[in-house]
Amino acid sequence: MxxxxxxxxxxxxxxxxxxxxxxxxxxxxxxxxxxxxxxxxxxxxxxxxxxxxxxxxxxxxxxxxxxxxxxxxxxxxxxxxxxxxxxxxxxxxxxxxxxxxxxxxxxxxxxxxxxxxxxxxxxxxxxxxxxxxxxxxxxxxxxxxxxxxxxxxxxxxxxxxxxxxxxxxxxxxxxxxxxxxVFSHGAGVMFTQNPINGRRREMVINAAWGLGEAVVSSLVTPDTIIVDKNTGRIVSYKAAYKEIMTVRTSNGTEEVSTPAKLRKKHTLTGDQVVRLAQLGKKIETYYEMPMDVEWAMEKDKLYIVQARPITVLPPEWVLPEKDVIYTKGSLAEHLPNPVTPLFATLGLGIINRASALLWADMFDKSAKKLLPRNGAYTVINGYVYLSAKSKPLLIAAKSLSPRALRKTLTNSIPRWKAAGKEFGTVVKEWEEKPLHGMSAHQLMEGIQSVFFAACTYFTRIQLTLPAASLSEALFTKLFTGTVRRAGITNTSVFLLGFDTISLQSEKNLWKISEWAKKNNSLNHYLQNNSTINIERDTMSPAVPAGVTEEVWGEWKNRINLYFKEYGRTAYEFDFSYPTPQEMLTPTLESIKSFMEGKGDSPFLRQSVYEKQRKQAEDATLKLIDGTRKKLFLKLLNWAQETAPMREDAIYLMGLGHPLIRSMFREISKRLMGGGAILQLEDIYWLTKSELDALVIQLDKNMLLTDLKGGIPARKAEFKKFQGYVPPSRLPEKNENTLLHVPQNRKDGKIILKGIGTSTGVVTAPACVVHSPADFEGFKPGSVLIAVTTTPAWTPLFSLASAIVTDIGGPLSHSSIVAREYGIPAVMAAHNATRTIQSGQMITVDGAAGTVTISG
Missing domain, CATH: 3.30.1490.20 (ATP-grasp fold, A domain)
Structure with a gap:
């Protein structure tokens, strides 16, 4: 039946x-x-x-x-x-x-x-x-x-x-x-393990007045209660300001304003929280897995209306050392993605060696009191964190001492240039050595020498870049009112249009595009082929059909010269990522975009900015005189001198990465030949100790250890790490992080809030770019969504209609370049890369600092 x-x-x-x-x-x-x-x-x-x-x-x-x-x-x-x-x-x-x-x-x-x-x-x-x-x-x-x-x-x-x-x-x-x-006066959800920080011992309860729909649908900010599962103790109860609630009506339900007397009041009593937590613990024990539970309370009686397994539980962010603060600052900002095993074991050791020298220089004898046992940088769940012992007063006293400030703020440009010259000398020395004739040990020595030089360069620019940030901040702070009286709404106009390496790079691409347009056969070929095909043909010895050998030879010559000059940088400081010299797609897309008239001439843009800058200076100087005029000119000159350094200094961080990857590639070929690994890139999935052992075996012509079997599991773990959202600070400042953070909504659309750093409003499809591997899919006119960017990403800006990042501020690379390109930018939009999907139509408002997701 x-x-x-x-x-x-x-x-x-x-x-x-x-x-x-x-x-x-x-x-x-x-x-x-x-x-x-x-x-x-x-x-x-x-x-x-x-x-x-x-x-x-x-x-x-x-x-x-x-x-x-x-x-x-x-x-x-x-x-x-x-x-x-x-x-x-x-x-x-x-x-x-x-x-x-x-x-x-x-x-x-x-x-x-x-x-x-x-x-x-x-x-x-x-x-x-x-x-x-x-x-x-x-x-x-x-x-x-x-x-x-x-x-x-x-x-x-x-x-x-x-x-x-x-x-x-x-x-x-x-x-x-x-x-x-259930005619509930209160309802919500309960997680039997903390789904934000992954703590298995914590239960998290969200509660709000009325039926539970307002909580489940993220229409209201609920109370957030954390309970210690082992002891039953309420760790924290954060009462939210509950503006709306879902109630019954004669024909269903609706959202209404919460009565004023209930808005700030706790939804649950202490006894009700304890009883609810006991229920949660019982349900988890019964199911033998962490659970997401919907509950309702009617006249002090608790009901469970739904329980489902938590399908994705984040890792627990266990701190390697107590009394240490871990942040995604400094060099960690240039490592936004999980790192490979080789970078975590070889690269990080070199970074920490160079950082120890910087700390000793900055903090003298106090460096030992501040530097954690594992070094300045460590890996937690695949992500690199900057770490320091929790001694804020000592750090502030040493960092802001007259000696430290003089060291940081004076002669910043000569010191940066000297650091860059020393770094360049090391790179040139190793570039002149033939890779094929070097032993595996010599190649490893070269890799470590060049990467140590890169890390040393980074530590040295840490003592020059503050001058650029401080000069702009002081100028903006002291003269915003004055320039507004002169009719200037944005002080960034005083700092735009300078000849940075990024701008020189773009101007070079513009010249290539103008030359290519004049050659009919090449123009036709470039316009009618995908950048993937063009990249393949450019790297091939053959000449494509329809293009003369002479023109094609000149094309390759110009492209090679461009990459020799401007491809010596890095998309990310992790040397396991390809460099612009290996991944031509963004550069070729920029050239095609210029040829199709989709990008503005950088020469014209620079000329316009120079004219606007001069007009702004003249208009402001008419309003001031005497001492204030002298101060204005002094701060303006300081800001204009140091501003380009900020962009150029970061651009040069990856100067040695193409060479480092070439040396790794040479070792990798030998490892493949001996059966140790399957693919060239597999070398990055080995640890330092494994690679060291293989290098000895190579140089002694021994049978190589077969390490192919362990690599798939490491790649799978890396993919798992990519799904994590690394906290910006550990331990987290706010233990009461809301689980159902109500995204602002208007007319049914989700609105993300960040920091507007470049004005303008654009509506366009989004393109989420996590790493260079995603560059191929970036379509001209899209909004670039990224965790952060580096100067090597600049070719994408000529294609983008706007920029949104998870982290960053007004002085970050993304902000600076967005202003140069005149496109809207919103920084610090938190989990924009996780919330927004490629292809969704979004509106970026650079003045309001908002990102509206239309669908």
């Missing part, structure tokens, strides 16, 4: 019959957890409805030619499918079963919840893809809500998710849970 409905307490309920949510609720009842009474509308009811209304063949046909990235087609198909369900006739036997089960509840107000057969599983993440309807009263409303839940199996989002994850559309099914509606 086919069972179209089942009691909620049915012990034999399976996922195939009642879906993930339904089975979870049945399990909770079996475990003695307080769950509102109700019944299941089984998947048999859904299948019977779909079958007699002949719906599945229509669905299959509609979805045949649709790709999961085509949101417009998916939405249209979803709407058509929804109509099929709306117009479909409910089978009499299904109607009778639902009516009987509903009458058994007493025909009371109920919650009607979707329960798909593939949701709420430990290995899946379907949460929230199907619909829930609250405060449903009466047989006809319940039957209609059931049909709407069935139709929600075919939302555009759910269809796309299944397509993307290769889940066959015809194999999915859905059940529905009908439950007594």
């Amino acid at each position: 086919i069972e179209y409905t089942l009691p909620l307490a049915q012990t034999k309920a399976s996922i195939e019959m009642v879906g993930g949510k339904g089975m979870s609720l049945s399990k909770l009842l079996t475990a003695g957890i307080s769950v509102p009474d109700g019944f299941h509308v089984t998947t048999a009811s859904y299948r019977h409805f779909v079958e007699i209304n002949h719906i599945q063949p229509y669905i299959n046909k509609m979805l045949e030619e649709i790709h999961f990235t085509d949101s417009a087609q998916l939405e249209a198909a979803s709407a058509q499918i929804g109509l099929l369900f709306h117009r479909g006739k409910m089978p009499e036997e299904v109607t009778a079963a639902i009516q009987s089960a509903y009458a058994g509840l007493g025909s009371i107000p109920v919650a009607v919840r979707s329960s798909a057969t593939a949701e709420d599983l430990p290995e899946a993440s379907f949460a929230g893809q199907q619909d829930t309807y609250l405060n449903i009263l009466g047989e006809s409303q319940v039957l209609d809500a059931v049909k709407r839940c069935w139709a929600s199996l075919w939302t555009a989002r759910a269809i796309a998710y299944r397509m993307k994850n290769n889940i066959k559309q015809e194999q999915v099914s859905i059940a529905v849970v009908v439950q007594k509606l």
Whole structure:
């Protein structure tokens, strides 16, 4: 006999019959957890409805030619499918079963919840893809809500998710849970392990007034309560200002303003928190896994209305040493992604050796009191952190002493140039040595010498760059009012248009594009080929069809000269990433963009900025005289002299990276020949000790140790690290980090808030770029979304319509270059790279510091 409905307490309920949510609720009842009474509308009811209304063949046909990235087609198909369900006739036997089960509840107000057969599983993440309807009263409303839940199996989002994850559309099914509606005065969610910092011993509870929809949908900032799971002690209770709440109405629910007396009041008492935590602990023990639990409270009685496994739990950010502060500052900013095993073991050791010298120079004998046991930099969960012992007064006293300030702020440009010259000398010395004739040991010596020179250079510019930042900050602080009276709204106009290496690089690309446009055959070839094909042909000895050998030779000569001059830098300080000399795509895209008229002439832009700068200076000088005029000119000259240094100094950080990677490549070829690794890039997945042992074996012509087997697991771990969101500071300043941070919304659109650093408003598709590996997919006119950028990323700016980064500020590279290019920029948008998806239409407002996600 086919069972179209089942009691909620049915012990034999399976996922195939009642879906993930339904089975979870049945399990909770079996475990003695307080769950509102109700019944299941089984998947048999859904299948019977779909079958007699002949719906599945229509669905299959509609979805045949649709790709999961085509949101417009998916939405249209979803709407058509929804109509099929709306117009479909409910089978009499299904109607009778639902009516009987509903009458058994007493025909009371109920919650009607979707329960798909593939949701709420430990290995899946379907949460929230199907619909829930609250405060449903009466047989006809319940039957209609059931049909709407069935139709929600075919939302555009759910269809796309299944397509993307290769889940066959015809194999999915859905059940529905009908439950007594809890008339809750408070509700929320509970995580039995902390999903923000990964702490297994902490439970986190979010609570707000009314029904739980406002919390689940992130419409309200809820109270956040942290409970020590082992002791049951309330670690912290942060009461939020709860502006809205979800309440019952005569025909459903709605969001209303929270009464003034409740807005700042704790939603839960201490006793209620303890009882809720005990329930959470019981549920976790029963399921034997961390759980995400939705709860409601009616007249001091707690109910569990849903429990699902936490599918993605972040790592616990365990501190290597106590009383040490770890931040993503200084060199760690230039390492935004997880690092490879070789960089973590070889590169970091060299960085720490150079940093120890800097600390000794900066802090004298106090360096030992401040430097952690593991060194200035350490790796936590794959990410590099700057570390220092927690002695803020000592750090401030030493950093701000007259001696330290003189050392940092005087003669900054000559000191930077001297550091760059010494670094360049080391690179040139090793570049002149033939790689093929060197032993593996000599190559390793060269790698370490050049990288140590790069790290030493970085430590030395740490004592020159503050002059650039301070000069601009002082000038802005003291003369913003004056320049506004002169009709100038942005003081950055005084610092734009100087001939930095990045600008010289862009001007060189402009010249190449102008030359290429004059050669018809080359122009036709470049305009009609993808940058991937052009890159392949440029690196090949063959001449492409349709281009003369003479013109092609000149093209390659110009490109090679460009990369010899401007490709000696790094996209990221981790030497495992390819350099611009190896990855030509961004540069070629810039050339093509210039040829197609999509980019402005850098010569013209510089000329305009020079004119605006002169006008701004003249207009301001007319308003001041005497001592104030002298101070203005002194600070202006200081800022204008040091501003280009900031950009150029960082550009040169990667001067040795192309050579380092060439030397690694030479060793890697020998390791591949001996069977130690499979691919050239596999060398970066070895540790220093493993590579050291292989180098000895190479030079002694010994049989090489086969290390191919361990590399896939390391790559898999690296991929796992890429999914983490590294805290900017450890231990975290705010232990009460909100879990359901309400994203600002306007007209249904999500709005991210950051720091506006370059004015203007642009609406365009987003392109999320995590590393150089993503550069190929960057389309001209897109908004560049990145964790941060370095000067080597500058070619992307000529293609971008705006820039948004997770970290940074007004003086960061991204801000400076965005202002130079005249495109809007928003920095410090926190998890923009995780929140925004490539292809989404977004609006960047550089003045307001907002990013609006349209869809």
